[in-house]
Amino acid sequence: MITYAEPGPIDAVAQGFDADCRTIPLAALLPVRAIGKTVKVSHKYKQIAASIREIGLVEPPVVTPDTRNPNSYLLLDGHLRVEILRDLGIAEVECLISRDDEAFTYNKRINRLSPIQEQRMIAKAIERKVPKDKIARALDINVRSIARKMRMLDGICGEVTGLLKDKFCPMAVFDILRKMRPFRQIEAAELMINANNYAVSYASVILTATPQSELVDAQTPKRLKGMTAEAIERMERELARLQESISSIQDSYGQDHLHLTVAKGYLGKLIGNERIARYLAQHQPEVLGEFRKIADLTSTLPSEAA
Incomplete structure (x- = not known):
């Protein structure tokens, strides 16, 4: 007869915030970080200020009660919004009350x-x-x-829109992609994603290395200041080889990584056995040292790139 352990009582999930927002005077808010002098002249600051003036505050600041002063609140998130409200002469703001005083989540995990x-x-x-x-x-x-x-997005194929929907590409990048045919647009987007490079200069290099037949205007020959036609053709060949190399790596990366992970786990268990570790230490110390290096790996990248 199989017996099962009785499950213990389930603790109630603690709420991270109060159910209702609270209107608090700006004078009672204590910032947890300073705002630099250059922030107020930045584009981001001006854009947030324009949004608040035009449509009001969309997202309330996050605060938590100051345990040392019952009349004050620590400002966890929304420093720029609160500073803008002060500049606009507003005396109070509706805040979300957090039951935790950590600010890492708000300051480091921003969408x-x-x-x-x-x-x-x-x-x-x-x-x-x-x-x-x-x-x-x-x-x-x-x-x-x-x-x-x-x-x-006019002239940009749907696949590229899906690939770049959460990437911070300058608008000029889409102007460059628009000069390519759809299939080449997809290749260019994948190259930018693999390189994690969405700069206009990088997109321009991809355009330059694009074969004439894969351009929307295939009749107009490409011209690049300071480069001969032979140099452009060489760039096209080199970029094509690079794409083939990336594709071959992508095809086998998942399987190779799985094999490496399994091998790492196996070697970790192997040298975790005292008898085996002692034997290797006596007869094959070099092998034991290499096994330990593999078992201790935390990344498959080279040390200088990790």
């Missing part, structure tokens, strides 16, 4: 809109009849930029 996500947000706002000048004021950009952002 920002990528250009594609921002474009979709603007498109949704326009669909809902929000005036373009109001959107421009909220984003601190001019109305012409709204029109340009709306056209950003």
